[in-house]
Amino acid sequence: MINEEQIGRFFRDLLSRWREKTRRAGCPDEESLAGYLGGLLTEDTRRGVEAHLAECTVCLDDLVAVQKAAQDYEPERVPQRVIDRAMVLVPPIPGQESFLDLVVRLVKGSLELVHTSGQWVDPFATAPVGIRGRPKPSESSILQVEKEIGRLKVAVEVELIETGLCQVAVKVMEDRGRPAEGIRLGLFSGGREQASYLTRLGEAVFDRIPLGEYNLAISDSGTPVGTIRLRLTE
Numbered sequence: 001m002i003n004e005e006q007i008g009r010f011f012r013d014l015l016s017r018w019r020e021k022t023r024r025a026g027c028p029d030e031e032s033l034a035g036y037l038g039g040l041l042t043e044d045t046r047r048g049v050e051a052h053l054a055e056c057t058v059c060l061d062d063l064v065a066v067q068k069a070a071q072d073y074e075p076e077r078v079p080q081r082v083i084d085r086a087m088v089l090v091p092p093i094p095g096q097e098s099f100l101d102l103v104v105r106l107v108k109g110s111l112e113l114v115h116t117s118g119q120w121v122d123p124f125a126t127a128p129v130g131i132r133g134r135p136k137p138s139e140s141s142i143l144q145v146e147k148e149i150g151r152l153k154v155a156v157e158v159e160l161i162e163t164g165l166c167q168v169a170v171k172v173m174e175d176r177g178r179p180a181e182g183i184r185l186g187l188f189s190g191g192r193e194q195a196s197y198l199t200r201l202g203e204a205v206f207d208r209i210p211l212g213e214y215n216l217a218i219s220d221s222g223t224p225v226g227t228i229r230l231r232l233t234e
Contacts, residue, residue: 033059
């Protein structure tokens with residue numbers, strides 16, 4: 001059985017083979033990228049690597065290559081958390097259908113939708129059209145967006161449960177509207193896994209989530225499906 005140390009060497013070897021023989025000026029070395037992938041860097045070093053990745057498409061290509069290799073390299077033998085971590089590091093590509101971006105602001109006891117690459121869903125859609133007092137996206141303590149990711153329809157519901165804390169429910173449906181069972185959702189923050197659940201009746205719930213930036217990796221039987229990028233801010 002392959003262990004995490006062997007996996008780490010595997011990723012470093014991949015990065016070494018794909019990078020140029022002569023080090024590009026200003027780019028992190030293979031150890032730094034492998035440490036970033038494994039969530040082993042200090043906070044300051046991690047921020048430095050992320051600042052570089054925001055400007056260097058070549059290094060981003062390296063991480064994309066690692067993510068793809070993780071899918072092809074006997075995924076049943078690679079720990080799920082390693083595959084999920086690789087998936088959440090891949091940056092969203094405009095028009096790509098495997099990412100759902102969601103930025104939510106907490107304002108005076110309600111939620112405000114700042115940005116999403118999905119579609120806002122009215123939680124009060126069953127109310128009669130034109131009813132007075134029907135809340136807008138920025139006037140409710142519950143906010144929901146949805147998007148089709150591959151063959152799945154993914155809905156993210158954010159609910160303000162108390163000051164500075166939210167409940168995040170992810171609902172996953174098959175292409176015919178049936179709840180998708182056994183879909184794994186891993187919640188990551190700062191490159192580290194905070195929680196991981198399998199959907200039951202098509203749903204997984206993450207409770208008492210504080211303000212911050214998160215990635216939710218979606219996978220099906222060890223195969224990455226997509227990523228939800230969630231930012232909760234004031």
